[in-house]
Every structure is written in C-alpha cells, then in structure tokens.
Amino acid sequence: MIKDKVVVITGASSGIGEATARLLASQGARVVLGARREDKLKAIAETIRQAGGQAVYQELDVTKQSDNDAIVKLAKDSFGRVDVIFLNAGLMPNSPLSALRTDEWHRMVDVNVKGVLNGVAAVLPEFIAQKSGHVVATSSVAGLKAYPGGAVYGGTKWFVRAFMEMLRMESAMEGTHIRTATIYPAAINTELLETISDKASREQMQGTYDTYGISPDRIASVVAFAIDQPEDTTVNEFTIGPANQAW
Ligand SMILES: NC(=O)c1ccc[n+]([C@@H]2O[C@H](COP(=O)([O-])OP(=O)(O)OC[C@H]3O[C@@H](n4cnc5c(N)ncnc54)[C@H](OP(=O)(O)O)[C@@H]3O)[C@@H](O)[C@H]2O)c1
Structure with a gap:
C-alpha cells in the first residue's frame, strides 16, 4: 500500500527523486523532500x-549526519512517523583515473557512499523500534558492470549494492521486518550529466543519453511498485533502462 505512507526522499530536487516524489504523492503517499536546492524543493512541494x-x-546535504537526522525529524513532526526512505541523492563526475580528479573521487564517496550511510543511520532507530x-x-x-571512466562512480554504486543486501539479510535475521529495494538504472534523462566536468567523458556520456535516454518516470513507477508490495514481501533488485540500450 502506498496511500498514507510517509516517504523521505533524498535528491528530490530533480530527476529520479523529483519524478518519484510526484508519482508517490499522486498515489496518496505523504512525501518529505530533501536536497540542497531549497527553491526547487519548494516549487515541487x-x-x-x-x-x-x-x-x-x-x-x-546528505554528507552531514545532522541534516539527515533533521529530515527524519521533519517527517515525524509533520506526519507522525516514517515508513520509507528513498536514498537517491548522488552525482557522477566520471573521468579516467589518469586525470587524477581526486576532489571528485572524494566527493562521490562523500555523497554516494557516506550519504547512504548517513540516511540509514538517521532512520534505522525508528525502523527498529x-x-x-x-x-x-x-x-x-x-554498480553491476564496470566501465572505463566510471571507476570511482561504479565503486560507490557497488558499495550501495553490497550494503543494501547486508541490510536486507541482517534485518531478516534480527526480525526487524525492514524491507529493502535497490534500483539499478541505465540511461535516464536527468540533470546527472551536468556533474561531469571532464569534457571527453561528458561528451561520450551525452552521446549515449541522447541516443538512448528515457524518462525518470520509469524509475518512479518501479519504486512505487516496490513500496506497494505487501508488508511481508521484499522485491529486492530492479535493473531498469532503455529497451534498446545494450548497457
Ligand atoms: N540518470 C541516470 O542515468 C542514472 C543512472 C543510474 C543511477 N543514477 C542515480 O540516480 C540518482 C539520482 O540521480 P538523477 O539521475 O536523478 O540526477 P539529478 O537530476 O542530478 O539528481 C541528483 C539529485 O541528488 C541531489 N544531490 C546531489 N548532491 C547532494 C547532496 N550532497 N545532498 C543532498 N542531495 C544531493 C541533487 O539535488 P541538489 O543539487 O539540489 O542537492 C538532485 O536532487 C543518483 O544516485 C544517480 O547516481 C542515475
């Protein structure tokens, strides 16, 4: 059931997060939107x-634990509880390792990895209780297949895969009934490519997205499907992409 569920969404100011917020809200969920661009969030809300x-x-800012704690508190203060957290904030400044864009490597680890850890840490006490x-x-x-230019980005997404599987297993073993779903999108037309500063990597990715890219609405509908399952059922992993993209 989606109706009345309280859903916290990180990275809700554009792309996949925005599309998911709009779809879930249209189906009766109470959505709690987080990202750095407050003006965008305001307009979407x-x-x-x-x-x-x-x-x-x-x-x-998902890199700050206090911000993650605060948005979970906002959900509870506004709607009384939290049922779902969609850990979606991320960036993809791809480049060859030889370009040594170390600031971008660390930024991806901070947002794509530590942001996920911070979000889970913020919500887990509620879910356990x-x-x-x-x-x-x-x-x-x-996070499923490595490709040149995506060494660090891919590494962060492999982390998400392993981490989510352990969250699922440990929750089942501990009897806390925490469900998990991990989403593996291919080329989805969002603002993500704007995070690529390496010119050749950007052009190469842009070509792929111009050829194959599909709407973030496709991801939103899969997230809604996962949330809509009966409480005793986890549908765990989804790979979603353009039908004509060979990955
Ligand atoms: N588009 C694709 O083809 C594709 C494919 C596979 C996976 N993904 C993943 O999908 C997720 C969503 O990306 P998208 O494609 O929808 O791109 P997007 O339009 O660029 O959305 C990224 C979102 O993350 C937010 N964000 C970035 N840094 C943040 C931070 N430090 N704290 C809080 N929010 C932050 C952005 O908001 P602010 O800038 O307002 O903070 C934005 O709302 C990402 O994890 C991405 O890696 C996308």
Whole structure:
C-alpha cells in the first residue's frame, strides 16, 4: 500500500527523486523532500499540494549526519512517523583515473557512499523500534558492470549494492521486518550529466543519453511498485533502462 505512507526522499530536487516524489504523492503517499536546492524543493512541494497531495521539504546535504537526522525529524513532526526512505541523492563526475580528479573521487564517496550511510543511520532507530520500514536506494547499472571512466562512480554504486543486501539479510535475521529495494538504472534523462566536468567523458556520456535516454518516470513507477508490495514481501533488485540500450 502506498496511500498514507510517509516517504523521505533524498535528491528530490530533480530527476529520479523529483519524478518519484510526484508519482508517490499522486498515489496518496505523504512525501518529505530533501536536497540542497531549497527553491526547487519548494516549487515541487507546492505543485504537489496544488494537485491535492501532501508534501513537506527541507534543505538537506546528505554528507552531514545532522541534516539527515533533521529530515527524519521533519517527517515525524509533520506526519507522525516514517515508513520509507528513498536514498537517491548522488552525482557522477566520471573521468579516467589518469586525470587524477581526486576532489571528485572524494566527493562521490562523500555523497554516494557516506550519504547512504548517513540516511540509514538517521532512520534505522525508528525502523527498529517500530519493527517495520522500507529502505530503497538508487545504485546504477554501474554498480553491476564496470566501465572505463566510471571507476570511482561504479565503486560507490557497488558499495550501495553490497550494503543494501547486508541490510536486507541482517534485518531478516534480527526480525526487524525492514524491507529493502535497490534500483539499478541505465540511461535516464536527468540533470546527472551536468556533474561531469571532464569534457571527453561528458561528451561520450551525452552521446549515449541522447541516443538512448528515457524518462525518470520509469524509475518512479518501479519504486512505487516496490513500496506497494505487501508488508511481508521484499522485491529486492530492479535493473531498469532503455529497451534498446545494450548497457
Ligand atoms: N540518470 C541516470 O542515468 C542514472 C543512472 C543510474 C543511477 N543514477 C542515480 O540516480 C540518482 C539520482 O540521480 P538523477 O539521475 O536523478 O540526477 P539529478 O537530476 O542530478 O539528481 C541528483 C539529485 O541528488 C541531489 N544531490 C546531489 N548532491 C547532494 C547532496 N550532497 N545532498 C543532498 N542531495 C544531493 C541533487 O539535488 P541538489 O543539487 O539540489 O542537492 C538532485 O536532487 C543518483 O544516485 C544517480 O547516481 C542515475
């Protein structure tokens, strides 16, 4: 059931997070939007409310534990509980390792890895106490297959895969009924390529996305499917991409 679920979404200001927020709200979820661009969140929340949905938002930098704790508190203060967290914030400044863009390597680890850890740390005490909860995370096909230029990005997304599987297993073993779903998108048309500063990598990726890219609505509908499953059922891993993209 999606109706009335309280869903925290990180990276909700554009792309996959925005599309998922809009879809879940249209299906009756109460959505809590987080990202750094507050103006974008405000506009998205307003249009959700105008359409009859329920949405609140707060500026969130996933690299800060205190921000993650604060958005979980906002969810509880606004709607009384948290049912789902969608750990979706991420960036993909791809480049060859030989370019030594070490600042970007560390930034990807901070956002794509530590951001996921911070979000889980913020919500886990609630989920353990209520013996229910759903953690959904955006990995990538780059977390399933390595490709040149994506060494660090892919590494962060492999981390998400391994981490989510252990969260699922340990929750089952501990009887806390925490469900997990990991999403592996291929080429989805969002703002993600804007995070690539290496010119050759950007051009190469842009060509792929111009040829194959599909709407983030496709990912939103899969996230909704995962959340909609009965409470005793985990549907765990989804690879979603353009039908004509060979990855
Ligand atoms: N598009 C694809 O083809 C594709 C494929 C596989 C996986 N993914 C993954 O999908 C996820 C969503 O990306 P997208 O494609 O929808 O791209 P996007 O449009 O660029 O969205 C990325 C989101 O992450 C947020 N974000 C970035 N840094 C953040 C931080 N430090 N704290 C909080 N929020 C932060 C951005 O918001 P602010 O800038 O406002 O903070 C934005 O809302 C990412 O994890 C990405 O790796 C995308």
